[in-house]
Structure formats: structure tokens, C-alpha cells
Amino acid sequence: MEELKPRLANSAPLTPLGYLERAATVYANCTSIIYNHTTYTWSQTHLRCLRVASSISSFGINRHDVVSVLAPNIPAMYELHFAVPMAGAVLNTLNLRLDHRTISVLLRHSESKLVFVDKLSKSLIQDAISLFQPGTPIPRLVLIDGDDGDDDRTEAALPSTLSSSSPAVEFVCRYEDMVVNGDPEFQWVQPLTGWDPLVLNYTSGTTSSPKGVVHCHRGVFISTLDSLVDWSMPKRPVxxxxxxMFHGNGWTFPWGMAAVGGTNICLRKFDAPLIYRLIKAHKVTHLCGAPVVLNMLANSPAAEPLNHRVFLDVAGAPPPPTLLLRMESLGFEVTHGYGLTEAGGLVATCEWKPEWDLLPASERARLKSRQGVRTVARSRVDVVDPETGRSVERDGVTMGEVVVKGGCVMLGYLKDPAGTAKCLKEDGWFYTGDVAVVHPDGYLEIKDRSKDVIISGGENLSSVEVEWVLYTHPAINEAAVVARPDDYWGETPCAFVSLKEGIGGSKPSEKEVIEYCRARLPHFMVPKTVVFKDELPKSGTGKIQKFVLREIAKGMGSVGASRTRPQSRL
Structure with a gap:
């Protein structure tokens, strides 16, 4: 055995870009993209990506240069997941809903050389570039317009509203010009090794310390196949x-759809009635989203039982069992997973056991709300005591930090060696910062982010458990629980809720909500404050922004100043 070793034939770099070449051969005439009245086949998509990659290279973009995209889920956004790395560059998809100050910081931090900008984000990019200091290199801009046959031939250069000292902002060309003028015979740039960077994704909305996650070709290749296997994705799904797609590169499914020859139904913005129409019109088989997506679909006036089965993958925050139960009653087959940008997508899913089919619906929903076990491509996922590094007891009670290892874990944070070393520790684990328990059957359940755990009277309190109870209230649409300062207990739960539409005069009071929780929770977990809002603040990916709510709760001062202390917390 000693004379056997790696050779060139078995050491080619792993890259997801090859999935598109294969799709152009196997699924050449099959539909790849549908967007309103625009339709492409896989051979056309392959050709368009080669042409755009050629045009990117002609701009002098070099290997490992960062190329950014500011666009919704339109065909160009999908194509650029292949075209940018085919030019040897690193793809950076920007959160479309960030403000111009944050966009400006991220462009400068990444040193982006080229930015593709959707036609509806022209003013956003203009305001972002206006914050560049004199002498700072300005990335070239490409305008994405004319999608879906819209012949928008307005001037690409933006009307100037900047001061004379601000840098000029203009577009070098339009996206479709790059398609037309690109070389269809372009030989795309192969990665030197599988460890070459492929994507750069920012996880933080703060402007002080951006967290730019870098993933390599090899990691994304593995994550993509892992996602397909874990979801039992068939060939040619819809x-x-x-x-x-700007959220963790759509959990790797842009590349995954090429691997299985699927049809991508593009959607510029989320609209529940439209989604139900598209599901019916195109016989959609699969879709993904955070719990907020499920909540909007479940509570939409257009919600009605589906006439065919639709698989729905949910992750991002633990969904309450009541929401899962509602979605299944509509005909969605929900898969619940847990993942992070740093880990390349989902790292654990609630793998369903056949014997659970015999359980009552409410019990099935409760089991499905757990995050489950590691996916097949993750070397290990564990829950450990962060002080000792030892695995916690499998009792469903003892909390610890989720840790991950495997080829899908990020290379690190861009320009942040200290931040990288903090979570990628010498013991070989990636420390996620998520708090969880492990049940006797080996399935893990997320209890909170470490920063969201409420410590009240020395007790660690899971905000997620309190939120789940709030979601069972018939009048509550959304709920988030954060810590509010308390002079006596240190912290107490503060609930922010929005109510469902059309409940009329039956709106609950703060006291009624508190009493509702008191009947269903240990008293120390019951919210001491309930704040009603028309809508809870959300990130660009639909996650409720607890950091915003924490600041509001902090600004409210100590809850104990005006309340009588209970004699017991039992």
C-alpha cells in the first residue's frame, strides 16, 4: 500500500462549476429558468454564463478579485453564481435590503472591483459610492436591466445628486451587452486547487466590524451535494x-439545481398570493425559506390546501410546532434544518423516522421542530460545554454550544484573523455560538443564540421556548423575546409581538398575554413585559432583529422599579 499515493488523475480540484457543463449536455433542452415571460434552457444558460464570464475577464478582473452583485432573485443573479467564478473571481452577493452606509462599508472592506446592480437599486449604489473617501478605488458598475423582455433603455449613467467633491458614478455597460458581446468559446478559469476561494458572504449588518465569510470551491462542491442528498432531491425538480440567493448563496441550491437539471422559478420579491399562483401554474415541487416565509404563507388570505405535494425546507430560526402543523395541513411537506453561513449551509436536519408517522399530528410537529442530526457530509456535529469542551449529557435539558467540523466549514473571515481564531479553535471545531440540548435519541434542539439567552435570577432561560408558547396564542402573528434589565432578577423576559389581521375588537391586553403564558410556562420564564408592534423589525433575510429589540428593551429601564416582587418563581 505504501507505493500508492495521490496522482493528477485523482486530485483534480473539486468545484461546483462543473455542474453547469454537465447540465448543458444532459439537460440541454430542458427548462433551466422561468421568470415571468422569460424562459431559458440549460444549454442557453450555459452559453450565457460563458459569455458573461468572458466579458468579466475582458474588464481586467484577475483571479481572486471580488465581484459583487446587488440584485433580487432574477435570471442574472442566478447566472452570476456561475459566471463570476468562471472568470476566476470571487462572488460576493450583497443583501439587497441593507442601507447604503452598510453597502458602502462592505464594498470597501471586500475591495470589490466590479458590481452588478439591479435597475431598482441604482440610487442605493449611488449613495453607497458617494461615501467613498477621495482616493479610494471605485468599483466599476454594470447595470442589470431589461429583465423579462423589459426594454429599459434609459441612460445608464445616474443623474448626479452628489456634491462636486464626490466621486462620479456611472455604469460601464449593461448586463445584456455582456451576454451579447462575450465569447461563447471562452475557456473558463479553473481553480488552482479546491481550496481556492469561491464566494464571500457577509453575515453582519454592522458597519464597524463586517464578518466576511470565505468559502472555497471544494467546500461548496461538498455542501451542494450534501444539500441534494439530505433533501432527497430528485432529478429535474421545479x-x-x-x-x-444573497442569503448564503441560497443554501447552495443555485449550483444544486444545475447538478440535477432542475427548473428555477425566479421571483423578484416575496408575495404570498403570487407564490400560491406560481406553485399551481408551474407544478412547483420544492422551495426554501426562514420561518417568516412559512408564517406569511400560513396566514395569507390566499392560503388553501395544495393540489399536489410541495417540499419545503425551513431553517434560520426554530419554527414553532403550531406553524409546522399549519403548513402540513396546507399540503407542504416540511423539512426542518439548522445551518450557518460559516458552515456552508445546513449542518443538521430533523431526519424523519418511519415510526413517527403513527404519532398524533401535534406530536409529529413537536418532533419536527427539533434540528435533528448531522447531515451526511458533515464529519461531526456536537453540543459541548464551552468551558471544558466535553459533550453535554443527552438528557434534553443540559445546554451547551453547537460545534461543527468537516470540509464544508469556511476558510475564515476576510481580514479578521482574530475573529477566525475565536471560532475556528485549535481543538479542530468550529464554535457556532448557538446554544442547544441533545435528546436521548441523539437529536439536537437549538435553544438560543448564546447572546440571546436570558439569565434571570441565575437561571438560563431559553427565549425560543417562550416564543413557542406565544405563537400558540390565536391572536399573535409574530413573537420575539429578549432580555430586559431588572434590578432584582438581573434580567427578565420581554416579549415583542405583532397581532394577526382581522381580529377586530378581540385584541388581547398585556395582562392577558402574560396570564396566557403563566398557564403554560414555569413562572420564571413568563414575560414580565409585553410590547405590541404593528410589525417586528427584520433583517434582509427575514430574521427578526433581536438586537434592535434588545436596545428597545434596554431603553425601557428596569422592569422591577414599578412592580411588586413575587415570593416564589415556581
């Missing part, structure tokens, strides 16, 4: 893009 995938509806309810999940933003």
Missing part, C-alpha cells in the same frame, strides 16, 4: 426561489 424549484421556486422564495429564499434570497
Amino acid at each position: 424549484f421556486l426561489w422564495t429564499l434570497p
